[in-house]
Amino acid sequence: MRAHQCQQSMPCRQTPRLRLWWAWLTTLLLACSASAGAQTLVFTQAQAVAADTEYFPDLPQVRTLALPDDWAVSRPDQSGPVWYRLSFDAEALRASGELLALYIERACSAVAIRLNGKLVHLSGRLTEPVSRNCQRPQLVALPVAWMQPRNNLLDLKVMGFPLHQVASRQRAGGLSAVEIGPYAALANKHSWRTVVSIRMPEVISGSLLLVGCLIFTMGWLNRAQSFLAYYGALLIGWALVLSRQWVADMPWPNSSSEFLLAILASFVTLAAVQFLLRYGGERRRWVDVGLPAQCAVMPLTLMVMGTQHLHAMATFWYVVLAVEVGAAALLYLRKLWLLRRSQFWPMATLAALMGLAALVEFTAQQLGVDLRIVAAAQIIPPLLFVALGLRMVQQYGRALQDAQHDRAELERRVQEASAQIERNFAQLADLKVEQVTQQERKRIAADLHDDLGAKLLTIVHTSDNERISTLAREALEEMRLSVRGLTGKPVPLVNALGDWRAEFVLRLSQAGVDGSWHAPADDDVRQLLSARAFVQTTRVLREAVSNIIKHSGASRCTVRCTIAEGDFQVVIQDNGKGIPMELDGRLDRGHGMASMKHRAKQLQGQCLVESGPGYGTVIRLTIPLDRHLASV
Amino acid sequence: MKNILLLEDLPEIRTWLKALVMQVFPAAQIVECARVYDALAQVSAQKFDLALIDLGLPDGTGVDVVSALRESQPEALSVIVTIHDDDDHLFPALQAGAYGYILKEQSRELITEQLQRISQGEPPLSPSIARKVIAYFAAQAKPQANALPHVQLTERESEVLLRVAKGFTLPEIGVQLGLSRHTIADYVKQIYRKLNVSSRAEAALEAQRLGLFGRR
Numbered sequence: 001m002r003a004h005q006c007q008q009s010m011p012c013r014q015t016p017r018l019r020l021w022w023a024w025l026t027t028l029l030l031a032c033s034a035s036a037g038a039q040t041l042v043f044t045q046a047q048a049v050a051a052d053t054e055y056f057p058d059l060p061q062v063r064t065l066a067l068p069d070d071w072a073v074s075r076p077d078q079s080g081p082v083w084y085r086l087s088f089d090a091e092a093l094r095a096s097g098e099l100l101a102l103y104i105e106r107a108c109s110a111v112a113i114r115l116n117g118k119l120v121h122l123s124g125r126l127t128e129p130v131s132r133n134c135q136r137p138q139l140v141a142l143p144v145a146w147m148q149p150r151n152n153l154l155d156l157k158v159m160g161f162p163l164h165q166v167a168s169r170q171r172a173g174g175l176s177a178v179e180i181g182p183y184a185a186l187a188n189k190h191s192w193r194t195v196v197s198i199r200m201p202e203v204i205s206g207s208l209l210l211v212g213c214l215i216f217t218m219g220w221l222n223r224a225q226s227f228l229a230y231y232g233a234l235l236i237g238w239a240l241v242l243s244r245q246w247v248a249d250m251p252w253p254n255s256s257s258e259f260l261l262a263i264l265a266s267f268v269t270l271a272a273v274q275f276l277l278r279y280g281g282e283r284r285r286w287v288d289v290g291l292p293a294q295c296a297v298m299p300l301t302l303m304v305m306g307t308q309h310l311h312a313m314a315t316f317w318y319v320v321l322a323v324e325v326g327a328a329a330l331l332y333l334r335k336l337w338l339l340r341r342s343q344f345w346p347m348a349t350l351a352a353l354m355g356l357a358a359l360v361e362f363t364a365q366q367l368g369v370d371l372r373i374v375a376a377a378q379i380i381p382p383l384l385f386v387a388l389g390l391r392m393v394q395q396y397g398r399a400l401q402d403a404q405h406d407r408a409e410l411e412r413r414v415q416e417a418s419a420q421i422e423r424n425f426a427q428l429a430d431l432k433v434e435q436v437t438q439q440e441r442k443r444i445a446a447d448l449h450d451d452l453g454a455k456l457l458t459i460v461h462t463s464d465n466e467r468i469s470t471l472a473r474e475a476l477e478e479m480r481l482s483v484r485g486l487t488g489k490p491v492p493l494v495n496a497l498g499d500w501r502a503e504f505v506l507r508l509s510q511a512g513v514d515g516s517w518h519a520p521a522d523d524d525v526r527q528l529l530s531a532r533a534f535v536q537t538t539r540v541l542r543e544a545v546s547n548i549i550k551h552s553g554a555s556r557c558t559v560r561c562t563i564a565e566g567d568f569q570v571v572i573q574d575n576g577k578g579i580p581m582e583l584d585g586r587l588d589r590g591h592g593m594a595s596m597k598h599r600a601k602q603l604q605g606q607c608l609v610e611s612g613p614g615y616g617t618v619i620r621l622t623i624p625l626d627r628h629l630a631s632v
Numbered sequence: 633m634k635n636i637l638l639l640e641d642l643p644e645i646r647t648w649l650k651a652l653v654m655q656v657f658p659a660a661q662i663v664e665c666a667r668v669y670d671a672l673a674q675v676s677a678q679k680f681d682l683a684l685i686d687l688g689l690p691d692g693t694g695v696d697v698v699s700a701l702r703e704s705q706p707e708a709l710s711v712i713v714t715i716h717d718d719d720d721h722l723f724p725a726l727q728a729g730a731y732g733y734i735l736k737e738q739s740r741e742l743i744t745e746q747l748q749r750i751s752q753g754e755p756p757l758s759p760s761i762a763r764k765v766i767a768y769f770a771a772q773a774k775p776q777a778n779a780l781p782h783v784q785l786t787e788r789e790s791e792v793l794l795r796v797a798k799g800f801t802l803p804e805i806g807v808q809l810g811l812s813r814h815t816i817a818d819y820v821k822q823i824y825r826k827l828n829v830s831s832r833a834e835a836a837l838e839a840q841r842l843g844l845f846g847r848r
Contacts, residue, residue: 499759
């Protein structure tokens with residue numbers, strides 16, 4: 001997939017590097033084959049006889065056959081060692097002066113090599129428990145001292161198992177082609193082969209084991225994602241299964257090893273099926289019970305059938321297990337197709353590759369395929385596992401991040417809500433305070449009215465003295481105004497003007513004075529007057545009108561109200577006899593002048609009085625309109 | 633004016649009021665009460681032409697007497713006689729059906745004149761009361777969920793109210809609108825009546841909503 005992506009995108013650093021790698025590899029291979037071809041003897045024929053003796057037996061059954069020799073084909077029932085004899089001339093080889101070596105690609109499962117009767121190499125135990133060196137290439141340095149110029153005899157005793165006693169074809173006995181040549185060249189070949197057949201499975205086993213343990217632990221700790229535990233188990237099981245390729249010596253006989261491998265296979269199937277099911281989000285009770293039961297049943301059947309039919313039973317079971325895994329995989333893919341189509345194609349490709357590898361393995365079992373193809377096919381599943389494992393770790397990490405992010409988000413929301421609640425509470429508290437204050441004021445007002453007002457009223461109506469009655473009346477009006485100033489809200493100036501006009505016109509007409517009122521049009525007046533300003537202005541107006549009615553003897557009175565530059569101005573003019581002058585030329589401080597000026601000052605305004613005989617009186621009251629009071 | 637009810641708890645004021653009323657309506661029979669309880673008993677006992685009702689009483693508020701009068705004797709004129717001149721106190725009384733109001737502390741002459749005017753069919757209307765009435769009817773005119781058709785002011789009545797709110801006296805309004813003083817006074821009477829009707833309808837609706845009617 002990486003290569004595919006590289007082709008699509010712009011300059012990709014991957015492609016030139018890959019090509020370079022391939023070029024290097026090919027030259028190396030060519031060099032190897034070139035050097036190998038120079039002076040290497042390749043044996044493609046040998047004399048073979050089946051015998052369990054110390055030395056090459058002298059039996060009439062000796063036959064010549066071709067190498068590589070696959071026992072499943074040539075002698076299917078052979079379950080004992082087979083001797084091979086090769087003869088060669090050493091002259092040509094010794095002439096080069098180099099160290100000579102013998103190279104056997106495959107000797108399954110153990111081999112003893114004798115050169116001219118002397119033991120030069122033992123790949124492992126030839127008796128039970130037989131060493132499992134089927135995949136391991138053998139490189140033997142041949143001592144030149146033991147070689148004759150002509151007719152050297154190379155005897156190979158190969159111990160192997162018949163096909164029907166092993167679980168897989170690669171474990172069936174056999175001998176590959178034998179090569180003799182310079183040590184250096186053959187060592188190259190040997191190391192290459194070792195890397196591919198032994199080292200790589202070791203490395204893959206090791207890494208699968210590590211990754212599997214990691215993922216298993218992740219799944220174990222986080223029960224909600226149990227598929228991780230099963231995946232980890234799958235990887236560990238696969239690592240163990242893969243170990244069959246490089247683990248040479250087991251303390252138990254071969255049949256037991258084969259048996260264990262078969263059981264491991266069922267365990268791997270359990271892990272794989274459970275993983276696939278749970279990764280897709282499903283969980284089947286009968287599967288949870290059936291798979292472990294199968295793990296128990298499978299070894300039982302194998303035991304029952306015995307070692308003679310191991311291969312047949314193992315093949316049967318492998319097919320069953322493969323079908324189970326395949327079904328689980330199909331179920332999972334179907335689920336993906338229905339729910340998350342974006343992830344379908346990658347996973348389908350993975351599944352297809354696994355299927356391909358399984359197919360290759362299967363054909364190798366039945367037909368015997370080139371080892372290199374089998375090796376390549378055996379590498380694919382581990383790589384896929386690791387890739388998928390890394391992806392799941394990434395998903396895990398992402399889920400963790402998301403959880404953290406969600407938690408941070410939640411905390412933020414909680415904080416916001418708390419702040420909101422605090423604000424609301426503060427608002428409520430303010431409102432409450434205002435409400436209580438207002439109630440308090442209303443209570444004071446009611447008390448004033450009830451107690452003080454009643455008493456004053458009594459004075460008004462029961463006193464014989466006119467002056468006392470008037471005073472009491474005025475006191476009552478004052479009290480009413482004070483209460484208004486105490487409890488009142490800001491008054492729209494329009495309303496105040498209306499109230500003042502009505503009172504002004506009424507009182508003057510009752511007193512027989514001709515009054516005229518001038519005020520700005522209602523639409524131009526938008527300001528608010530604080531309750532206190534309204535009350536004080538009312539008092540000033542009343543005082544002025546009272547003076548006009550009582551003292552001035554005027555016949556006409558004009559009031560002009562204007563609003564200019566944030567100030568409210570009232571001009572009261574009459575044509576009376578004016579305010580009498582004091583002896584020092586100032587106006588008589590009686591007639592409420594002082595109180596009017598005082599009131600105006602309290603409102604941050606001013607009250608000017610002009611008066612003179614024949615001139616009448618002009619009272620100019622100016623008060624600023626509060627800017628911080630919102631306009632109507 | 634043949635039968636007059638007088639409801640006032642302060643004895644001196646009651647005496648003074650009685651003297652005043654006798655001066656204005658010499659031929660009338662005056663019934664004095666000092667408590668709401670007594671007044672209500674009197675209202676159910678006999679018919680009155682005029683009632684002078686104080687608002688602040690020891691065992692309740694005069695508004696109850698006004699409503700009782702309005703319900704049982706719609707032709708009777710109820711006049712509030714009070715210290716309070718603020719609309720918070722007066723408006724409920726007007727809504728209950730009061731015909732007008734008189735401020736207690738005014739001079740004899742003023743009160744006499746006001747009484748006479750009221751009895752002649754010219755109820756007083758101050759700018760602040762007028763504003764409250766305008767606001768009230770404006771709130772009523774909003775589309776609400778009540779099923780009863782709300783009482784509306786005619787255009788003329790609204791005009792009168794607006795001008796009163798601006799501070800013009802009734803004669804001035806008459807001059808401005810080209811109508812006689814009597815006509816303007818009639819409008820004011822109509823306004824008060826509609827206020828009472830609307831308020832009662834509203835109260836009835838509220839009571840119905842609260843399920844009070846069913847509890848009889």
